[in-house]
Amino acid sequence: MTTQRDIARTAGVSVAVVSAVINGTAHTRMSEATRARVIQAMESLDYQPNQAARSLRLNRTGMIALILHKLDNPVYADLLRGVYGAAAERGDTVLLGDAEMMRSGSQFVTRLLSQGTVDGILIRDDSLFDDKVLAELRSHPKPILSLDYAQDHPWVGIDDCRAGEIATRFLLNLRHRRIVFIGGATGHAFQQRYLGYQQEMRQAGLEPAPHLATGFGEQAGADGLRQALQLPAAPTAVVVNNIMGAVGVLAAARDLGISVPDQLSVVGIHDVGLMEHLRPAVTAVRMPMYELGQAGVHALYELMAGRPSTNGIITGPDPELIVRDSATTNPT
Amino acid sequence: MTTQRDIARTAGVSVAVVSAVINGTAHTRMSEATRARVIQAMESLDYQPNQAARSLRLNRTGMIALILHKLDNPVYADLLRGVYGAAAERGDTVLLGDAEMMRSGSQFVTRLLSQGTVDGILIRDDSLFDDKVLAELRSHPKPILSLDYAQDHPWVGIDDCRAGEIATRFLLNLRHRRIVFIGGATGHAFQQRYLGYQQEMRQAGLEPAPHLATGFGEQAGADGLRQALQLPAAPTAVVVNNIMGAVGVLAAARDLGISVPDQLSVVGIHDVGLMEHLRPAVTAVRMPMYELGQAGVHALYELMAGRPSTNGIITGPDPELIVRDSATTNPT
DNA sequence: CTTAGGTGACGTATCGTTAATTCACCGTAG
DNA sequence: CTACGGTGAATTAACGATACGTCACCTAAG
Numbered sequence: 001m002t003t004q005r006d007i008a009r010t011a012g013v014s015v016a017v018v019s020a021v022i023n024g025t026a027h028t029r030m031s032e033a034t035r036a037r038v039i040q041a042m043e044s045l046d047y048q049p050n051q052a053a054r055s056l057r058l059n060r061t062g063m064i065a066l067i068l069h070k071l072d073n074p075v076y077a078d079l080l081r082g083v084y085g086a087a088a089e090r091g092d093t094v095l096l097g098d099a100e101m102m103r104s105g106s107q108f109v110t111r112l113l114s115q116g117t118v119d120g121i122l123i124r125d126d127s128l129f130d131d132k133v134l135a136e137l138r139s140h141p142k143p144i145l146s147l148d149y150a151q152d153h154p155w156v157g158i159d160d161c162r163a164g165e166i167a168t169r170f171l172l173n174l175r176h177r178r179i180v181f182i183g184g185a186t187g188h189a190f191q192q193r194y195l196g197y198q199q200e201m202r203q204a205g206l207e208p209a210p211h212l213a214t215g216f217g218e219q220a221g222a223d224g225l226r227q228a229l230q231l232p233a234a235p236t237a238v239v240v241n242n243i244m245g246a247v248g249v250l251a252a253a254r255d256l257g258i259s260v261p262d263q264l265s266v267v268g269i270h271d272v273g274l275m276e277h278l279r280p281a282v283t284a285v286r287m288p289m290y291e292l293g294q295a296g297v298h299a300l301y302e303l304m305a306g307r308p309s310t311n312g313i314i315t316g317p318d319p320e321l322i323v324r325d326s327a328t329t330n331p332t
Numbered sequence: 333m334t335t336q337r338d339i340a341r342t343a344g345v346s347v348a349v350v351s352a353v354i355n356g357t358a359h360t361r362m363s364e365a366t367r368a369r370v371i372q373a374m375e376s377l378d379y380q381p382n383q384a385a386r387s388l389r390l391n392r393t394g395m396i397a398l399i400l401h402k403l404d405n406p407v408y409a410d411l412l413r414g415v416y417g418a419a420a421e422r423g424d425t426v427l428l429g430d431a432e433m434m435r436s437g438s439q440f441v442t443r444l445l446s447q448g449t450v451d452g453i454l455i456r457d458d459s460l461f462d463d464k465v466l467a468e469l470r471s472h473p474k475p476i477l478s479l480d481y482a483q484d485h486p487w488v489g490i491d492d493c494r495a496g497e498i499a500t501r502f503l504l505n506l507r508h509r510r511i512v513f514i515g516g517a518t519g520h521a522f523q524q525r526y527l528g529y530q531q532e533m534r535q536a537g538l539e540p541a542p543h544l545a546t547g548f549g550e551q552a553g554a555d556g557l558r559q560a561l562q563l564p565a566a567p568t569a570v571v572v573n574n575i576m577g578a579v580g581v582l583a584a585a586r587d588l589g590i591s592v593p594d595q596l597s598v599v600g601i602h603d604v605g606l607m608e609h610l611r612p613a614v615t616a617v618r619m620p621m622y623e624l625g626q627a628g629v630h631a632l633y634e635l636m637a638g639r640p641s642t643n644g645i646i647t648g649p650d651p652e653l654i655v656r657d658s659a660t661t662n663p664t
Numbered sequence: 665c666t667t668a669g670g671t672g673a674c675g676t677a678t679c680g681t682t683a684a685t686t687c688a689c690c691g692t693a694g
Numbered sequence: 695c696t697a698c699g700g701t702g703a704a705t706t707a708a709c710g711a712t713a714c715g716t717c718a719c720c721t722a723a724g
Binding site for chain 1: 333378380381382383384385386387388393394403404406408409412416420423424425426427428430433438439440443445446447448449471473550551554579580582583586587605606608609610611
């Protein structure tokens with residue numbers, strides 16, 4: 001393991017100069033010749049700085065944590081890219097964790113709480129966290145920011161209400177009247193989407209259907225549809241809270257002999273590549289997850305710099321309707 | 333930021349004792365009373381050890397890197413769980429990276445190459461890596477292990493050949509004769525699966541169809557099926573190299589008016605929860621990805637301990653056929 | 665000729681933790 | 695009474711990188 005000391009010896013200078021060459025320190029100066037000799041020595045000895053020593057000295061690790069609820073939820077793919085990208089721009093690395101690991105006392109939490117592990121923490125879906133863990137994290141000396149509305153700490157988010165509106169309005173414009181909202185259960189994001197649905201329904205002079213809170217994932221969509229069909233008047237269209245639920249809706253419809261979109265129109269919130277490849281391809285509201293990730297990192301950096309962050313919905317692309325084949329004009 | 337020094341002052345002992353209490357060092361002894369006082373002080377001051385200092389001193393970070401090709405590929409979900417689980421058992425943390433970030437000179441690679449960042453590296457699908465990056469990683473002082481066959485460094489893998497056999501034999505048993513193998517392009521895993529397919533075909537006295545190397549992902553499945561239908565004799569069944577390709581196969585079949593499974597049987601390699609929710613639900617060969625993750629971590633620990641690792645296919649569950657609805661008896 | 669100021673570089677304390685070494689004290693065996 | 699071993703703890707030297715304080719040397723201005 002080559003250290004600055006080795007470089008210094010080889011180049012015939014002190015470690016101070018080596019460090020200065022590496023960091024471009026203005027304080028310690030050196031001639032061009034010396035700098036060249038140092039660089040030469042670093043290359044020939046294949047020097048790699050020791051991050052641990054650096055972190056200790058600088059009290060800064062160059063690593064931020066990102067904690068998601070279900071890592072393998074495809075809606076996070078873009079978010080990840082946004083976060084990794086924004087962090088990389090600044091030379092930082094991302095430590096990714098799943099909320100499942102975030103049990104109080106777990107190895108991962110202990111690690112996060114330690115000094116000298118990460119410079120800041122980004123979390124998504126904190127409503128799913130153990131309250132105790134959240135309290136622990138908030139007592140962490142490093143800043144923490146939520147990628148969704150949060151009551152007690154800084155946050156940035158996307159316009160979930162608008163997404164609910166867009167999906168609902170689209171179906172209303174297709175002359176649907178009996179539209180239900182399926183899936184989800186807890187969490188601010190879901191509540192906002194349902195709110196958007198309610199607002200649009202009322203504005204169209206319609207009574208919003210009660211929320212069929214069947215949870216998240218494929219099965220939730222299937223369950224939701226089955227419940228919806230029990231309603232006094234069967235719906236002609238559904239808004240699916242979480243896009244993966246749309247897969248379940250399609251499956252249940254198929255199983256029940258309901259043709260999509262002819263007998264039932266489906267619109268999902270969030271978009272993932274998979275939807276294009278389902279049959280029928282699913283119409284969805286694309287959320288700016290990449291931008292959310294970027295904005296989150298930038299806001300976190302503000303906090304890390306000691307500046308207050310502005311909480312709220314990110315400025316940037318609005319949710320956008322991606323029209324595919326799962327919704328059509330209401331025939332009745 | 334509370335340090336051991338603060339604890340020591342509060343408890344009226346030296347930092348050596350504090351460290352000994354924390355680490356249970358046998359060498360430095362103390363009375364029960366002293367230990368209790370130290371623990372009390374740690375709690376009241378909310379002490380959290382500084383990982384950076386620890387890493388520097390111990391020359392060990394308690395972090396291993398895991399590098400995958402496409403983080404959001406759902407087949408990795410179980411692998412992730414296996415890796416995180418096995419690492420957590422030992423108190424270690426996982427730094428997750430995507431191969432996309434692994435460009436030579438990229439921030440992430442530089443970081444990995446640094447001393448004091450990770451204690452070892454786990455990679456999957458190194459055939460997709462830049463050769464230069466791979467060379468750099470191999471020159472890394474910390475061990476590196478591949479979760480797939482590798483020529484030049486330690487590896488553990490799963491039985492891809494067997495998976496190809498299982499899928500093919502299943503279709504043969506359903507009296508299919510014109511079976512094609514779709515998807516994939518490069519990589520040892522794919523080659524092995526195709527090999528398994530070929531072996532079974534030959535054993536059944538049939539000529540294996542040439543490989544339709546259309547790549548990975550949903551679109552690859554669709555493309556593969558379209559190509560397969562151009563063959564002199566249209567297939568009655570397909571083995572899909574990568575399970576997400578099955579989604580595309582289903583879509584293309586639908587678009588072309590081919591009924592699955594009545595006119596075309598489909599079996600995918602790898603299994604993900606989604607397959608259960610497609611219609612028809614997709615018959616798939618489940619690979620022991622969780623166990624691969626575990627085995628990989630354990631093998632990496634062997635290397636880290638300076639012991640040689642045994643390369644090869646993990647002992648443990650065989651690939652397992654999950655029968656669903658996308659394959660049926662060949663009517664002809 | 666003296667000296668101020670610039671240039672180029674060195675020495676060293678420090679970050680927090682760990683582990684080897686040292687040390688003081690006490691009771692007891694010889 | 696002395697020597698010795700055990701107990702409970704303090705001192706101190708790293709680990710590698712960084713930044714502050716310092717200093718020697720040279721040049722040019724007064």
